[in-house]
Amino acid sequence: TVTVPSSNCYALDNSSHLYDFTDWIGHPFEYEGKDFVVRFCKDVESRSQAGYVDFGRYHYFVAGSGSLDFVQNFYNGDLQNCEYSFDKMGRTAQLNILCGGCLNGACKGDLGCICNISYDKSACRAVVELAIPCVKRGPRVFEGFTVGFHPRSWEVVYNGMTQLGFEKLDDQFSFGVEQTSVALYLTAISSLSGLVGKPNFKVNPKDGLEVKLSGSGASGSAPTTLSPSILIVNWRCEKARKTPYAVNISIPVEGYNPIEFILTKSCAYRQRGWATFGIFSCVAIVLSTISCCGGFIYKTRVEGLDALPGMTILGACLEAVSGDDISDQASWDERRYGSI
Known part of the structure; x- marks a missing residue:
């Protein structure tokens, strides 16, 4: 599973491989000969007897170009003498990271060192070159x-990385027993959407939860940003459990690590299927029909045809059509009971 790191101190290189520097947060690098300190993924400072000068707080981490492997940017440093800097961000810094040693070969220590520092006074911007032994390359992110x-949200997966809460079974992110289906919207860059394959799933534990996938996403339809594919997860609790079920969904991507995430399903009680409901409905309809027919037959035999609803009105209509005087009680009785 390609899970988003627990901090924002990570980057994707130019081949989309993940590098997680979370353990490096706050590690200080001091420049020999100058009171200049870089605290990794935190801030950049110049220290002297007069005090500290802040060159900005860490904002983001991206892949570099050319000889640079990564670049960090620091914004919103001290404003003194930099009141008119771009967008009033004060002093700023750019940290150019080299994986390995400095280009001039000057680097001591296992955790790397600052190779060089330059400062543009007019722009109030410091550029720092840092060489470090980069962490092990992680999975390739789609x-x-x-x-x-x-269609325009990414609670489960963002930028190819599974978000926290969906990387493992989590009660706080579980779906209730009354929710019989969940619709997921998949999007990808259109030029790469053809690499997305047909999803598959595993349920843990295997027995007790019936799961079926449907929708355009289930057939491997290529998702795009303008036309997302829909993956519908239909599930039904066949066996109640105190702990939730975990539905691990995996979406293969050609040339990349698969997209994997877990949906948690609570089953406090067993759900009856539509087939069972249909059978009970049919039985109820048949019993109601038989009961009604039996009642009509009984009333007809005991009280005659006049016991049936509407027979009196029907008889009056027939009298009117035949032209007989319906006010003539004898004529009415004769037709009703026959002549004696």
């Missing part, structure tokens, strides 16, 4: 892919 509960 960038731009999202999964959400709305």
